[in-house]
Amino acid sequence: MSRQLLLMALAPLLGLFILAIGNGSLATLTTLRLDSAGYSPQVIGWVSSAYFIGLALGALFNDRLLLAIGHIRAYGSFASLVAVAVLLQGLFADPTAWFVLRLIGGWATVGVFLVIESWLLAAGEARVRGRLLALYMIAMYAAGVVGQLMLGVAQSLGDTAPFMIIGMLAALSVLPMAMIPRVTPLLEKAEPLSPLRLITLTPTGVMGSFGSGLAVAAVYTLLPLYLQGLGYSIDRVGQLMAVVVLGAMLLQYPVGRWSDRHDRQMVLILMGAVCVLISVGILWLPLGGWGLAGLLFLLGGGVFSLYPVAVGHAADRAPAGALVRMSQGLLLINAIGSTLSPSVISPVMAVVGNEGLFWCMGVLGVALVGFFAWRRSVRPAPVPVAPFSPATPLSAVGAELAVTDEWVQGALEHEHVEDLSQAVPDVEVAEPLMGPPRPDEAHIAYYEGDQKHVGTKGAT
Template identity: 30%
Template sequence: MIAVIRSAWALLLGMFLLQIGNGLQGSLMGVRGAIEGFSTFELSLIGSAYFLGFLGGSRMAPMFIARVGHVRVFAALGSFISAIVISFPIVTEPIAWMILRVALGFSLSGVYVTAESWLNNGATNETRGQALSTYMLMQMMGLVAGQGILAAGDPSGWILFIIPSILVSLSFAPILLSAVPTPSIEATRPMSLRQLFVASPFGVVGMLLLGGVFAGQFAMAPVYATEVGLSLGQLSAFISSFFVGAIVLQYPIGWMSDRMDRRVLIVMAAGLGALVALAGVVLAQSYVALLVIAALSGGLAQPLYALLIAYINDYLEVEDMAAASGGMVFVNGIGAIGGPPILGLMMGWMGPSGFWLFLALVLLAVTIYGLYRMTRRASAYVEEDDYDAVPYANLMPGAGSAVAVETAQELYVEAAEEMASDGSDTGEATK
């Protein structure tokens, strides 16, 4: 990890600063929106708008990069982000905020595509996994740090909007001044959704549902915390708990997935996540219990993203793995767009407890569908000593651009090719 930090410190520092600003403004939306009198459903649409823009940006950014290059795209989108963040308190209307959130999601997605392709270009086959792990860890640390700043400010004023604008502006300086050469990038050749579904119905449905879970946890958690009456400091700690739990449980769950049937582990983690969410409905009166529940919820749900990637790849030919990444990003994005409005309607109907009930129902749907699929298809897992599936890449929480997913896919391709050269029949997993 030290070697990775030494070679990519500018990019890692820049993305850390960017995520502090992103984490701060993301949580601030729910708090300030409540102060301005926005309804729960309006706030859910504002949260969903971010993912709509993010999905569009991940598809269009490679075309912009191919046309004008990494540096210009990076600088332009960075300017947009800084201007957008500071614009929210100027026009405090739900429709205006939705438009700004679409633009913000689009711009941030483009920045991720640019930065991650840059990082991927500078990594070797031996360091790429460590590089992406470190990159995602820095993002998580930035998101947590952003919650600490939120706890120390006044959400009714301008300062908490100015700070992320400054941090975003500063974040691009070390990256743009770095001497690392810019990579070339080609447009993604996505696998059709039909082909991806035929290859792994459970993987596609699970990824769709998981998009709703992630969007619910991160777009609507500040709204939930505000509605149950948490103070600003308590709200920040509550949201941070989702990320801390993900950091702690990501590796142990990944380690287990390489030693047992991934499908069983996905069902177990989703089922436990559903039970934890139901506990949130019952134990919401206790702040300490809420912190524990949030940590377990994030820790059980976020690793499912990488688990599902690993599971889907167990049923793909080596040459199809990279092409499938575009479809996975798209499916997850659709779920992320649809999740907040549904959650907002549930919270408007039954109050704050609808937040946990939504998470429980979606994770329960993953569990039930996984159990059903176990009756329809044999597992790729045979025995521990003879398991030929490509190892789980313990890299990614459920937030990343198309390039992050493709980078993880490259690791799978490399691992699969190495296993094939050793005589393993990776490409002919049981279907």
């Protein structure tokens, strides 16, 4: 990766890191504040869903604004809206107002993601895009860890202090983008595939993206509620949420590398099975602080890695020229799953208690395992064709250069036969005939002294 490209990517990655510190803790803060105010899990679920509704709407429409005004101004607009929405949350502690503000915040946040992702994809060549996107994901998850750890410290400064700090971080994230050179990479417009077309093309990719949206949204919005129900303080809840995000950051690359070397459908099946086992372990095992932290670490690595593996599987099945449209469509499917998750799982938690979160996670894991296994039986992974190895004898020069041991042995044996025929006179050696022999002639090869003759000898 060139120094110029690294410097060009540094500013958007730094801006994303600053904004994501606050954004990573805002979902947890919203859930905990509504719960401490005495609102039901259904209300908490609907307010949490507003953010993901904004994500889905932004995934459909934000590209138009980006194409109209460019990367830097679009980033400034979206980050400013995030800051305003967060600061207003600190002023109006009302579920209806928070629903609207979280909707606006989700719409603006996905705009920030769109600016950063399109910037990195357009700025780098194909051979370095993987590394750029790896830096992008590391910045996201590292900021999430810092944000969760910051939550307890910010809470100790006052009720409105966390919202003020998150808003200030969103505003400060504009500075790196404003200080970079004015030349920005070009962005090509690409229309997403329709959800029906995506389902027909890659059912496994669609279901994996949808299931990932359900699981990740549940972790972000409802897991803090479960942890608080166990009696943990806000500071401890933030630490355990940081463990979840840390697992996502550290395990995503090994899981992705594993999926590159094996059948992705089988990897998805095993990840769904791990989700089931972790849910059963949290529900049934008597866990202490370290045991729960270990399972949450594995849960973060499995749940947050589900989406990239599903997208990788979809890319393996994608026709030529459809990768960009497919990725946009899967992002929309993922946002729809995230939107439905809190409103579907929170009523279950209201009926059976906070443990309903992991009952739902276990059922989701079983459903994913069953669906992925069925798809693998219907359409198994293609058998890799033996790779073509260029053979040197395919060219005239190569035929002269490629001297094998068999060729050498054959030449030695042929030379040995000729030496014997020359050493023993009058030894008949068959020669090919151009036509049938005449009745009165015997066509033979014979030697007289050192001279070889072909003709008749002793004709009758």
